[in-house]
Amino acid sequence: MKGAFIYSSALWVIATLGFVPMAAHAFPLNEKKAPETQEDLMLIQQTLLASIPKAKAATVSIDLGNGFGSGVIVSKEGLVMTAAHVSGGVGKKVTIIMPDGTKHKANTLGLMAETDAALVQITDTGEYPFVELNRTGNINLGDWVFSLGHSGGFNKERGAVARLARLVRVANTTYQTDGTLIGGDSGGPLFDLDGKLIGIHSRVGPQLPVNMHVPVQVFIDNWEPMMKSEFMGEGPFAQKPIKGNGMLGVATKSVEAGLEITKVGKKTAAEKAELKVGDVIRKVDGKEVKTREELQTIIKDKSAGEELELEILRDGKERKITAELAER
Amino acid sequence: MEKNGKSLRNLLSVKWIILFTGIAGSHLLFAQQSLETLYRLTGDAVTGVFEPQREVIQNCSAVIYNKRDEIAYGVVISKDGYILTKASEIQIEEKSEEEAKDKAEPEGEKKSEDKAKPDGKEKSKPGKEFKLPIPEGLPPGTKIEDAGAIVLAVRVDKQEFDEVKIVHIDKKWDVALIKVDAQDLTPAEFAPDSKLEQGTWVVVNGATSRTKRRVLAGIISAQAREIPKDGVVGLGLVLEKVKDKLQVKDVSKGGGADLAGVKVNDIIVNLEQKKVAELKDIAEILVGKKPGEEVKLTVKRAGKDVELTVKLAILAGSEKPMDRNDQMSGDFSERRSDFPRVIQHDILANSNTMGGPVLNMKGQVVGMNIARANRCETYAIPVEELQVIAKEMLEHSFK
Structure with a gap:
C-alpha cells in the first residue's frame, strides 16, 4: 500500500x-x-x-x-x-x-x-x-x-x-x-x-x-x-485536553480583598506553585475573584496542564504566581 | 542465577513501547513491505562482506563457557594462551585473605609460623588468589559440576581448552586475565588508538558455532567518556526518627555530609529550603539529583540553626532502581557503570557476548566489549587503556 x-x-x-x-x-x-x-x-x-x-x-x-x-x-x-x-x-x-x-x-x-x-x-x-x-x-x-x-x-x-x-x-x-x-x-x-x-x-x-x-x-x-x-485525530499518541479536568488544590474563604487560602493540598498544583495558607487570591487570569464559585468557574473552563495566572496578596504585598493545573 | 533483564522480558506486555522516558503507551500499526532478513544489518548478505574482519575474530575472539553455556567472549593476547575477558560475567571473586591463607598454609605449618613469630619475622603474604563461586553446604560426594558451580572452558578458533587458570582480575575495569594451555594461538593486533569518529564501522563476534565465529557490524555511536557509578544519590547520613524529628545517628566518613561538616546528634531542619520530618521527605527532594550536585541542608546544633552545603554522592552498595528503559532493554550487563572511560557502539549484543574484541576495518582491536548498557548502547574499554590493563596484569602474574 x-x-x-x-x-x-x-x-x-x-x-x-x-x-x-x-x-x-x-x-x-x-x-x-x-x-x-x-x-x-x-x-x-x-x-x-x-x-x-x-x-x-x-x-x-x-x-x-x-x-x-x-x-x-x-x-x-x-x-x-x-x-x-x-x-x-x-x-x-x-x-x-x-x-x-x-x-x-x-x-x-x-x-x-x-x-x-x-x-x-x-x-x-x-x-x-x-x-x-x-x-x-x-x-x-x-x-x-x-x-x-x-x-x-x-x-x-x-x-x-x-x-x-x-x-x-x-x-x-x-x-x-x-x-x-x-x-x-x-x-x-x-x-x-x-x-x-x-x-x-x-x-x-x-x-x-x-x-x-x-x-x-x-x-x-x-x-x-x-x-x-x-x-x-483522537489518540492514541496524544489525548485531547478535557475541559474541567484540571485542579488547583486549595480550600478558600471569601474575605474583603478576595479569596483567602485556608488549606493547600499535598502534592497539588497549588503546592507546586508554592501557594501558602493565608495568601489572598485577588485575580485569576486578570479576572477578580471574590467567591469560591468564581474561582471554580475559571478552572472548569480549563484542563489539566493549562496555567492559571494568579495575583495574590502575601504579607500585604502583591505577587504574581503561575500555577499549572494538575489532573483531577 | 537468572538475570534481572531476562525475567523482566516476560513483563513486556505491550506490543509497542513509546519511546519517551516517563509515559507508557501502546499502539499497533500494520506494515506492508518488508526487507528480507538476509539483507538486514544482521543478515548474511551484509555481515558476509565483513569476511576479512571475521577471519581475525575467528582467531582472536575466545569463547568462554560454563559447562555448555556461552557466558562471555574474550580477547586472545598471547600465543601461549593469555586471554582478557569481563570478570563479572564469569563471576570471578577475589579470595578472602583467610581462604587464601588456609590454602597456602595447611594446619601443621600454621603452628610453626606462630612459633616463628616471636623472632619478628613475618612470613610474606601469599599473593592474591581468585576463585569461582562454589555453592556451600553440598551433600558429601556431590560433584561441583552437578551443584551449579561454574566450570570454565574456553574455545579459540577450533581448539577447546578445559583447563582454565584465572591469573588476575582488575576490579576497577572489571577485566579478568585468564590462561589456557596453548602454544600456537594468533593473538589480537592492537590498533594504535581508539580515536574513531562517530559513524565509523566496528566489528565484533556476534555468534559462535563449534567451528565458526560469526560477526556483527555497527558503528561508533557516541563520544568516548567516563561512565560514572550508577546508584542512588544521598547525603551520606544515618538518620533516626526522634519524636517528630530526624536526628543524625552516624555520618559516613568521607561522604558528602561528612565533608560539609554534619555532626552526630545534629537535628535535620530543612533540605533545599523544604521542611523534612520523614526519611521519605528526603528521598522525594533528592529524586532526579545527580552525584556532584550540591544541596542546602539546615541542621539544628546546640539550639542554633547551622546552614551547610552538601555535595551529593552515590551511596555505597546502592543499586540504580530498574526504570522503563531497563525493562524494554531485555538483557543487559549486571555491571554496566563505573568505568573510567569507554567507547560506545550500536551493535546488538547480550550480557553474555561481552569481553570480546571490537575491531576496526583493518582487523585491529580498538577496544574490548565491557558492558551491554541497554537495548541501544554497548560500552567497550578503549584499546589505550586495555593495553595498560593487560600489561599490569601480565606483570603481576610473572612476579
Whole structure:
C-alpha cells in the first residue's frame, strides 16, 4: 500500500509538472540489495561520517518536566519536529536542550494524535542549526539510514547517540528500521545517509530490531494545520485536553480583598506553585475573584496542564504566581 | 542465577513501547513491505562482506563457557594462551585473605609460623588468589559440576581448552586475565588508538558455532567518556526518627555530609529550603539529583540553626532502581557503570557476548566489549587503556 501510495503520488507529479523531480544525489548503495565489497562498506562509512556532524547539531533533547524526548530543528528560526506523544498537546511550554547544553523556551504547535507527529517552536529568538527534509519521495525499502537521539535523556558528555540501520518495513504512516531505539529517543530524527530528514522516532516493539518511525511525508502532508496549532485525530499518541479536568488544590474563604487560602493540598498544583495558607487570591487570569464559585468557574473552563495566572496578596504585598493545573 | 533483564522480558506486555522516558503507551500499526532478513544489518548478505574482519575474530575472539553455556567472549593476547575477558560475567571473586591463607598454609605449618613469630619475622603474604563461586553446604560426594558451580572452558578458533587458570582480575575495569594451555594461538593486533569518529564501522563476534565465529557490524555511536557509578544519590547520613524529628545517628566518613561538616546528634531542619520530618521527605527532594550536585541542608546544633552545603554522592552498595528503559532493554550487563572511560557502539549484543574484541576495518582491536548498557548502547574499554590493563596484569602474574 505504501509503495503504491508513493508511486501514485509520483505519477501525479509527472502528470502535472511533466517531469520527474531529480532525487537529490541519492546514495548509490541504496541501489544494491546489499554491499558487495569492502569498498562499498567504506562508502557507507564515508557518507555517514560526512552527514553526522550537521545532523547532530540540530538534534535536540526536549525536557517536558516529567520526562525527556528528542526532536530535530528544521528551520533557521527554531521550528522543531518531534513526536505527538512527546509534545503531548497544543500550546504547552517545553524546554529545548541544544547539544552544548544551552536551554531554550519553546511552545508546542499542532500535532497528529493518530500518527505521532508534532511540531514545536522555539520562542527564544535566534539563528538555529537545522536540517533539511527529504522531500523527493524517493525513500525506499532497504535504504541505508541513521538515527540520532538523546537516548535516556540529555547527556552532554555522551552527546546524541547514532545508530546505523536499514529501512526494513515501509507503510503509509510508519517506517521500521533495524537500528535500536530506546526511551528518550522519541521524537528524534531518522536520516537518509546524506543527512536529509526522512522520519521521526516513535516507538519500538519488544524485539531489538523492531523500531518505528513516522515518515517525514506525514509531516509534509499536514504541515499547515500543524503550523496553525491544530490538534488532529483522537489518540492514541496524544489525548485531547478535557475541559474541567484540571485542579488547583486549595480550600478558600471569601474575605474583603478576595479569596483567602485556608488549606493547600499535598502534592497539588497549588503546592507546586508554592501557594501558602493565608495568601489572598485577588485575580485569576486578570479576572477578580471574590467567591469560591468564581474561582471554580475559571478552572472548569480549563484542563489539566493549562496555567492559571494568579495575583495574590502575601504579607500585604502583591505577587504574581503561575500555577499549572494538575489532573483531577 | 537468572538475570534481572531476562525475567523482566516476560513483563513486556505491550506490543509497542513509546519511546519517551516517563509515559507508557501502546499502539499497533500494520506494515506492508518488508526487507528480507538476509539483507538486514544482521543478515548474511551484509555481515558476509565483513569476511576479512571475521577471519581475525575467528582467531582472536575466545569463547568462554560454563559447562555448555556461552557466558562471555574474550580477547586472545598471547600465543601461549593469555586471554582478557569481563570478570563479572564469569563471576570471578577475589579470595578472602583467610581462604587464601588456609590454602597456602595447611594446619601443621600454621603452628610453626606462630612459633616463628616471636623472632619478628613475618612470613610474606601469599599473593592474591581468585576463585569461582562454589555453592556451600553440598551433600558429601556431590560433584561441583552437578551443584551449579561454574566450570570454565574456553574455545579459540577450533581448539577447546578445559583447563582454565584465572591469573588476575582488575576490579576497577572489571577485566579478568585468564590462561589456557596453548602454544600456537594468533593473538589480537592492537590498533594504535581508539580515536574513531562517530559513524565509523566496528566489528565484533556476534555468534559462535563449534567451528565458526560469526560477526556483527555497527558503528561508533557516541563520544568516548567516563561512565560514572550508577546508584542512588544521598547525603551520606544515618538518620533516626526522634519524636517528630530526624536526628543524625552516624555520618559516613568521607561522604558528602561528612565533608560539609554534619555532626552526630545534629537535628535535620530543612533540605533545599523544604521542611523534612520523614526519611521519605528526603528521598522525594533528592529524586532526579545527580552525584556532584550540591544541596542546602539546615541542621539544628546546640539550639542554633547551622546552614551547610552538601555535595551529593552515590551511596555505597546502592543499586540504580530498574526504570522503563531497563525493562524494554531485555538483557543487559549486571555491571554496566563505573568505568573510567569507554567507547560506545550500536551493535546488538547480550550480557553474555561481552569481553570480546571490537575491531576496526583493518582487523585491529580498538577496544574490548565491557558492558551491554541497554537495548541501544554497548560500552567497550578503549584499546589505550586495555593495553595498560593487560600489561599490569601480565606483570603481576610473572612476579
